[in-house]
Every structure is written in C-alpha cells, then in structure tokens.
Amino acid sequence: MECSTVDTTKARFKALPLQFRFLNTGDIEELKLLCKSCFPLDYPHYWFTLITSDCRFYSLAAMLNGKIVGMLVAEVKCKCQVQYEHDSDILASSFGPDTPVAYILSLGVHPLYRRKGIATELFQKLMTEMSTGTTLVKVKAIYLHVLATNLSAIRFYLGLNFQRWRYLKSYYVIDGQFCDGFSYVLYTNGGRPPWSYSELIANTASALQDLQPCKITVRFMSWIISYFTALLPGCPKVVSPTLHKANCRVL
Incomplete structure (x- = not known):
C-alpha cells in the first residue's frame, strides 16, 4: 500500500483542538474522499x-470540528505472515x-491541514499502543512501503x-504505470534486524577471542581473528588475545 502523504514538519502553529477515535463503518464515505x-x-x-x-x-482518525482530517491504519501480524519476497527478513532469525x-x-x-503535526500525533499514538500493549501487542518492528518519489x-x-x-522495483501500479517504492522499518520493544556480514564476522571473531588460550594455539587464534577482521572493510577491529603464562601451557 502507498502509505502516506504526510506533514513533514513539527507544528509551527497554535495546537489544533484535535480529537482521536477509532474508525468505524459509518466513516467509509468520508474516508473515500480523504x-x-x-x-x-x-x-x-x-x-x-x-x-x-x-x-x-x-x-485511527484525527478529528477536527467533527471532520476526519487525518487517518492512520496499521495491521498487526506475525513475522511468518510478512510478504516473503519483500520484507520477511526484517527481523533477526532469533525471533520466531x-x-x-x-x-x-x-x-x-488532508491537504488543508498538513504541516501542523497531525501525522506525527497519529503516529505517536500508534507508538504508545505498541509500547504499552494496552490494545495492541508489543510488536518488535513497524514497517511500511512508500513511493520512491514521495520525498x-x-x-x-x-x-x-x-x-x-x-528497494522495491515496480512495486506500485499508478494510472497504468509501474512505479518504484521503498520499504522502511522501525525496530521497537527490543526488536532488531539480522546481523550484517561485518557484524557476523566481528561477533565470530569476538567469540574466538573469548576461548581459553590453553585450548588453542595463541598464534593460530590470532591469525584467525586477523583474517576475519580484515575480510570486510567495515568490520570492527578486534584485539588479539594475550597469553597468560600462569594459566596456560605451551601446546
């Protein structure tokens, strides 16, 4: 779905007397116009x-003088229900x-009410629900799709x-034309993305460093760490372990 034409700045005007409520079937015709x-x-x-x-x-609807001026619609689903070809890997594999x-x-x-902080307020209310779990479960990620041209x-x-x-090539069809899009994700409540290659190598090297030097030749261990550390330019440098003579014997 294309999910948004939003106000992009914080409110620069006097706060509007907004009210918020959940949408119902009686709002359908007004929602179509919006x-x-x-x-x-x-x-x-x-x-x-x-x-x-x-x-x-x-x-959720943002109401002003009885009129719907903004809306936010989100769906809570399980990780396994996320579209496989697009976003199924947004969470680390450690999440079931x-x-x-x-x-x-x-x-x-609505165009007449943009740049007044309404979209931000709608989103913050969603975040509150996601964080407290009062009406929604505590999700680990919030994601969306947006037109690549919707700067x-x-x-x-x-x-x-x-x-x-x-990057989503030809994700949308608008007026018979294919249009590209992007997916964006926000991690919440302890959610995190999969490890990148550099993070994987760095953590592997750190795990090797934590091994007892008594169980593996220190020189060989240092070589392994250096190899993994140098494999990718973005990989953090890992300090080689030192030999503690009091606790180790030479192999």
Missing part, C-alpha cells in the same frame, strides 16, 4: 469495509515465526527513526 485527496492509489470499497470492521487493524510486527497500510492528512513522506519517516530496508 484518501482521494491524499493518495495516488484507488482503494476498492472492500478495503474500507475491512479496515473499519476487522479487529486485526488499528484504524509468531513474533508480532505491525504494517502501516496508510497514513495521510516528503520519506523525510517524515526518517525523522521518526525509520530506516530504509529494501
């Missing part, structure tokens, strides 16, 4: 029915297939500490 003003995609009717009636979705994650389907603010949304997510995960 999405049409916010997104280049056409959502089918069943999508609006789904997000306003299915308990899997966290669907039932680990909860959240996918932001949509985040948008304002990308800046917004980077400002919220999201990190780019993957």
Whole structure:
C-alpha cells in the first residue's frame, strides 16, 4: 500500500483542538474522499469495509470540528505472515515465526491541514499502543512501503527513526504505470534486524577471542581473528588475545 502523504514538519502553529477515535463503518464515505485527496492509489470499497470492521487493524482518525482530517491504519501480524519476497527478513532469525510486527497500510492528512503535526500525533499514538500493549501487542518492528518519489513522506519517516530496508522495483501500479517504492522499518520493544556480514564476522571473531588460550594455539587464534577482521572493510577491529603464562601451557 502507498502509505502516506504526510506533514513533514513539527507544528509551527497554535495546537489544533484535535480529537482521536477509532474508525468505524459509518466513516467509509468520508474516508473515500480523504484518501482521494491524499493518495495516488484507488482503494476498492472492500478495503474500507475491512479496515473499519476487522479487529486485526488499528484504524485511527484525527478529528477536527467533527471532520476526519487525518487517518492512520496499521495491521498487526506475525513475522511468518510478512510478504516473503519483500520484507520477511526484517527481523533477526532469533525471533520466531509468531513474533508480532505491525504494517502501516496508510497514513495521510488532508491537504488543508498538513504541516501542523497531525501525522506525527497519529503516529505517536500508534507508538504508545505498541509500547504499552494496552490494545495492541508489543510488536518488535513497524514497517511500511512508500513511493520512491514521495520525498516528503520519506523525510517524515526518517525523522521518526525509520530506516530504509529494501528497494522495491515496480512495486506500485499508478494510472497504468509501474512505479518504484521503498520499504522502511522501525525496530521497537527490543526488536532488531539480522546481523550484517561485518557484524557476523566481528561477533565470530569476538567469540574466538573469548576461548581459553590453553585450548588453542595463541598464534593460530590470532591469525584467525586477523583474517576475519580484515575480510570486510567495515568490520570492527578486534584485539588479539594475550597469553597468560600462569594459566596456560605451551601446546
């Protein structure tokens, strides 16, 4: 899903008297108008029915004078339900297939009310729920997809500490044209990404360093560590172990 046309700066105006509530099926027609003003995609009717009636979705509206001026829709799912070809590896393998994650389907603010901090407030309310677990489980990652050309949304997510995960070639079809996208992810509640190659090598070298020198020739051990450390330029330097004569005998 394209998930956002958002305000990219903090509120520079007097705080708006916003109210927040969950969406319901009575909001569908108003939501259609809001999405049409916010997104280049056409959502089918069943999508609006789904997000306003299915308990899997966290669907929140920002209200101003009784009118919906912003919306955020997120779905909580298990790691094993994440699209395999795109984002299934966003979490380290140490997290099991039932680990909860959240996918932001949509985040948008009406054009007349952008740059007033509404999108930020919507997202912060989602984060509060994800952190406290009062109505949602404590997910380990929040991820989303965004058009590669939607620079304002990308800046917004980077400002919220999201990190780019993957380039999605021809992910969207808009007006009959294929458009590229990106996936972004934010780790929460102790979640973390898989180790990079440099981290894997560095941790392997550190594990070797922690071995008792009595059990392996120190010179050979130092060579192994140096080899792994030099294998990748970004790998942190690991100090070779020293020989403690009092505890080790020469092999």
